[in-house]
Amino acid sequence: MTAPAQEVAELWSAGNPVLYLAGPDEERSLAACADAAAQLGARAVTWSTARGLEGVDAAARTPEAVLDALSRASQPLLVAALDFHVALRAPAVARRLKDLAPRMEQAGCCLAIVAPRVDLPEGLEGEVAVVRVPPPVPEELGAQLDAVRSGVAGEAAGPLPPDVRQRAVIAAQGLTRAQAQRAFVRALQRDPALGDVGLATLVDEKGRRLGRDLGLEIVDPSGAEEVLGGLATFKAWMEERAAAFRAEAGAYGLEAPRGVLLVGVQGCGKSLAAKVAAARLGVPILRLDLPLVLGARDGAEESLARAVEAAEGIAPVALWVDEIEKGFAGSSPGDGADPRAARLLGAFSTWLQERKGPVFVVATANDVTRLPPELLRRGRFDELFFVDLPDIEARREILSLHLRRRGRDPALVDVPALAEVCADYSGAELEQVVVGALHRSFVLGREVETTDLRRVAQDLVPLFRTYEEQIKTLREWARGRARVAGRTGAVVDLFRRAGG
Numbered sequence: 001m002t003a004p005a006q007e008v009a010e011l012w013s014a015g016n017p018v019l020y021l022a023g024p025d026e027e028r029s030l031a032a033c034a035d036a037a038a039q040l041g042a043r044a045v046t047w048s049t050a051r052g053l054e055g056v057d058a059a060a061r062t063p064e065a066v067l068d069a070l071s072r073a074s075q076p077l078l079v080a081a082l083d084f085h086v087a088l089r090a091p092a093v094a095r096r097l098k099d100l101a102p103r104m105e106q107a108g109c110c111l112a113i114v115a116p117r118v119d120l121p122e123g124l125e126g127e128v129a130v131v132r133v134p135p136p137v138p139e140e141l142g143a144q145l146d147a148v149r150s151g152v153a154g155e156a157a158g159p160l161p162p163d164v165r166q167r168a169v170i171a172a173q174g175l176t177r178a179q180a181q182r183a184f185v186r187a188l189q190r191d192p193a194l195g196d197v198g199l200a201t202l203v204d205e206k207g208r209r210l211g212r213d214l215g216l217e218i219v220d221p222s223g224a225e226e227v228l229g230g231l232a233t234f235k236a237w238m239e240e241r242a243a244a245f246r247a248e249a250g251a252y253g254l255e256a257p258r259g260v261l262l263v264g265v266q267g268c269g270k271s272l273a274a275k276v277a278a279a280r281l282g283v284p285i286l287r288l289d290l291p292l293v294l295g296a297r298d299g300a301e302e303s304l305a306r307a308v309e310a311a312e313g314i315a316p317v318a319l320w321v322d323e324i325e326k327g328f329a330g331s332s333p334g335d336g337a338d339p340r341a342a343r344l345l346g347a348f349s350t351w352l353q354e355r356k357g358p359v360f361v362v363a364t365a366n367d368v369t370r371l372p373p374e375l376l377r378r379g380r381f382d383e384l385f386f387v388d389l390p391d392i393e394a395r396r397e398i399l400s401l402h403l404r405r406r407g408r409d410p411a412l413v414d415v416p417a418l419a420e421v422c423a424d425y426s427g428a429e430l431e432q433v434v435v436g437a438l439h440r441s442f443v444l445g446r447e448v449e450t451t452d453l454r455r456v457a458q459d460l461v462p463l464f465r466t467y468e469e470q471i472k473t474l475r476e477w478a479r480g481r482a483r484v485a486g487r488t489g490a491v492v493d494l495f496r497r498a499g500g
Contacts, residue, residue: 002140004028004133005035008112012078013040016129017104018097019112020120023133024306025176026082029114032133033080042076042108048083063087066111067096076108085115094121101127117302134309136177141169144177148184152192160194168194171202171284174314179205203284206314215293215307216286219320224275229401229427230394231269234262234385234485238280241382245281245316245358256316257382258352259361261324261375263368263482264387265471266463267428270364271322273387273485277362278318285318285362286311290327300344308351308359315357324363325370345372352380368477376481385485386478389426389464389471394486395419398427399453402434413450421457424464433457 001009004021011019021029030046037044045056047066052058060069066079088094097111104110118130136144145168149160160168168187172180183205191198207218228235241257243249249256260277262270278285293307294300311319321327328345352361352375361381365371376384390398396419400410422430436456441448464471478484 001035001039002028002032002137004032004131005039007131008032009036009039011129011131012036012110015105017101017110018124018128019110020085020118020128020130021080021112021114021133022116022118022130023135024116025133025135025178026114026116027177028136029112029133030080032131033078033112033114037078040076042078044078044080047079047081053079063090063093064096067093067100070104070109070111071100073107073109078110078112080112080114082114084111084113085119088113088119088121088124091121094124098124098127117306119302132309134312135174136180138169138173140177141172141175141180144180145169145172145184148181149188152185152188164194167199168202170314170316171199172206174206174310215289215303216310217289219275219278219285219287221275221278221285224272225279226405227401228269228272228276229398230390231273231387231485232394233483234260234273234387235276235280237383237385237483238277241360242280242282245283245360256358257360258355258379259319259359259363259381261363261365261381261384262387262485263365263371263384263474263478264485265389265426265474266366267426268387268389269427270366270387271320274318274320274322274362274364277360278320281316281318281360283316283318283358283360284314285320286314287320287322290321290324294327294344300340301347304344304347308348308355311359312355312357315359317358318360318362321361321363323366324375325365325367325372328372345374349374349377349380368474384482386475386482387485388475388478389424390430391486392419392423394427395422395425395430398430399434402431406434406438408438408448413448413453418450418453418457421454425457425460425462426464429460429462433460436460 004023008019008021021032023029033046034044046054047060048054049061052060053066053069057065057069060066063084066081066084070077070079088097113128120128142165145160145165159165168184172183175183183202186205187194187198187201190201203218237260244254244257262273264270275285288307288311293303308319311317328341328348349372363375363381374380396415399415399418399422403410403413403415418433422433425433433453433456436459437448437452440452440456
């Protein structure tokens with residue numbers, strides 16, 4: 001018996017007459033109701049406005065009709081009502097259900113409202129027990145994959161190699177049974193061995209649903225390692241944490257790492273660092289669009305709960321929350337504080353502290369003055385890193401990296417001298433130096449030279465000149481609060497330039 005079915009059986013037998021099964025997988029919710037009724041030796045029927053009470057009264061298609069049927073029942077009965085949350089928006093229906101609840105409890109009857117998300121009117125919250133029905137667990141998806149392969153390939157389909165099967169199941173986590181069925185069929189049709197093409201198909205199917213329904217986007221982390229220059233301390237730390245993501249770490253007594261918060265100067269690689277984190281861990285990365293989630297028409301709190309549930313449902317995974325301080329703006333107490341934002345921050349902070357499963361959260365922030373202090377408490381994240389402007393060694397690395405990415409040999413130009421010229425340039429600005437020089441040399445009809453790079457670098461006005469005071473304030477804030485993400489040998493120079 002699945003966990004949702006067990007929970008339904010326990011709540012029903014404990015005397016709860018109204019349950020609310022919230023989750024994207026309607027089929028799984030109905031199966032939970034049927035299994036719970038079978039365990040208790042009772043009857044379960046499904047109701048909808050299209051089919052009425054299936055197997056009992058096809059004409060009972062109104063909310064009032066299903067409540068009448070429950071009021072007349074003389075034996076324990078569970079009615080799984082599809083989309084009944086819409087009917088509860090009518091005050092008369094909500095009132096009737098509340099009045100009927102004691103009679104249903106006495107008769108051992110139960111109304112199980114099956115809906116994609118919680119949507120209860122005021123006055124009913126205390127009368128309804130909510131059951132969260134997550135997507136299928138890996139064991140269910142594995143069995144479903146085996147069944148689909150048998151159907152697609154017939155008896156000729158031998159067992160998949162264990163590592164291939166595991167990757168396919170992980171790629172499908174978070175999908176409903178129906179969605180997984182379609183995704184498996186499509187993937188096997190394109191790639192019967194479920195190699196790179198098949199796995200990409202599964203990821204594509206999952207990305208389609210997550211982005212549309214939950215404000216989550218699957219991000220491709222490939223190539224991030226080659227693009228991110230500098231941040232040597234952060235990379236070394238991630239390598240260490242990646243070891244703890246392996247299965248044998250649990251046997252050693254290590255819990256899966258929880259995440260990292262990256263604060264610092266714009267354009268210095270925080271977003272790339274999030275992708276590198278996922279690549280080092282060897283897991284997919286989801287980007288959580290906080291403004292989209294918090295502005296959802298179905299309610300920000302419910303939308304946020306569904307998003308983080310989905311992330312847990314497809315773990316192991318990295319969850320990237322970009323510019324997290326903007327998502328919870330107005331949450332701090334004081335004049336102009338937004339109570340809703342404070343509640344959302346509280347819910348998210350609690351999830352960060354108590355989340356289950358290997359979800360590695362990578363949060364990035366530019367403006368520390370707007371960063372809620374709740375997010376800085378130990379236990380939310382494993383570490384807090386400060387990402388500063390690259391030091392001279394990192395500048396050399398970044399310039400060389402972008403030249404090589406564009407087919408140029410860094411040895412043919414004076415990279416060390418150029419790195420000296422580009423003091424206080426961000427990683428993004430160093431990339432623009434290379435891009436701008438290539439544009440210049442292309443127009444001149446020759447290969448790029450050091451003079452081209454130097455000219456572009458001298459013409460470019462770095463962000464540091466415009467926001468020098470803010471950047472120095474940021475460095476001062478980071479002193480003693482955060483680890484420096486770059487080489488530790490550069491720390492003294494960075495803080496000296498900050499006025500320390």
